[in-house]
Amino acid sequence: MVDISADRWVAVLSGGLSHEREVSLRSGRRLSAALRSAGLTVTEWDADGMLLSRLATERPDAVVVALHGGEGENGAIQSILDMAGVPHVGTDPSACRRAWDKPTAKAEISRAGLTTPDWVALPHSTFRELGAQPVIDALVAKLGLPLMLKPDQGGSALGARVVREAAELPSAMVGALSYGDTVLVEQLVEGTEVAIGVVDGPEGPEALPAVQIEAAGGIYDYAARYTAGLTSYRVPAELDTSSAEELAIAAHRLLGLRDVSRTDAIIDREGTAHFLEVNVSPGLTETSLLPMAIEAADRSLGGVFAGLIEQAISRGHAGRLA
Known part of the structure; x- marks a missing residue:
């Protein structure tokens, strides 16, 4: 158990200028309140x-x-904090970059046999230079249907x-490319979507209870994530999630993540967990998945993050002594 000092002063960074600013502000407010309840002094700063x-x-x-999206997850803010010599909770900059880029993360996962x-x-330039329709035809021939499209x-x-x-592919391409310059097209695996939070403890990374996701519209999109009532959650999940928990811990270690992460996966009808993506700064809003998992583990959001704060401060002290 990590000792938590009651006189710690912590700054919670939220907001920023990404498309996810409003979600980040909600996460920051909830985390700040939880840390105050745990006895810490908290200042909320915009990035x-x-x-x-x-x-x-x-x-x-x-x-x-x-912070969610952009500089909060791609390693930029983490690099600034490292340059300033301020301890911070979360993954280091280089591992943030690997996790942030979905094709890079998937490639490492695949190479590891997961x-x-x-x-x-x-x-986007590929569609422009080679022609959208020939590229779309080649995608369907390679991957088949159905497909999931998302920004990289x-x-x-x-x-x-x-x-x-x-x-439906042309309009879906336009939608994905409106949020980035590259589109990730992957085979859609039919099954049950789950989210597995991972928290670093004294013995290494530990998986929290899996959250089973059941979106009313069948797709766990932005509205389903952040609009109360559009999605139901079961935590702990009502199916065998051992393969997903093993996958989440393996991804956390393989990608070099630190303190906390959340892996999103699909468990197919045979019980195999398929890695979708990993998040180094999971949402902490009223409808977010990591707080649900923490609560299901009989832990508190403030207590978990207060412990991670102490670990970050200890790392900073060790670095200065090295």
């Missing part, structure tokens, strides 16, 4: 042009990144869409 000057003059004991749906990632980077299912007919 804006004042950040570096604040870090230089105010120097919190640690920073918790509650299961992930077959995929192709193509930049980003979260909250923004720009994601299931395609069951070839005629």
Whole structure:
């Protein structure tokens, strides 16, 4: 058990300028309230042009990144915090970059012999230079139907869409490419979607109880994620999730993630878990999955993150002594 000092001062970073700003603000508010309940002093900061000057003059004991999308997950803010010498909860910059880019993460997962749906990632320029229809025809010939399309980077299912007919592909491509320059096209695995939170403990990464996701419309899109009532959750899940838990821990270790992560997976009818993506800054809103899993484990959001804060501060002390 990590000892938690009651006089810790923590800055929670949220907001930013990504498409997920509003979700991030909600995550930051909830986490801040939970940390205050755990006895810490908390300041909420937006990730804006004042950040570096604040870090230089105010120097919190640690920073918790509650940013979603963009600089909050691609390693940029983490690099700034490292340069400023401020301990922070979460994954280091290089591993953030690997996890943030979905094709890169899937490639590493696949090379390690873990299961992930077959995929192709193509930049917008490919469709422009070679012609959209020939490329679409080649995709269908390679991967078949149905397909899942999503931006190669980003979260909250923004720009994601299931395609069951070839005629739907052009509009789905446009939707995905409106959130990035590259579209990830992968085979759609039919099954049960689950989310597995992983938290680093004294003995290494531990999987939290799996959250089983049942979206009313069948697709766990942005609206289903953040609109109360559109999705039902079962936690612990009502099926065998051992393969998904093993996959989440393996992904956490393989990609070099730290402190906390959430792996999204599909469990097919044979019980095999298929890696979809991993998130280094999971949502912490009222409808987010990680807090549900923490509660199902008979732990508190504030207690879990207070422990991670102490681990981050200890890493900072060790680094200065090295």
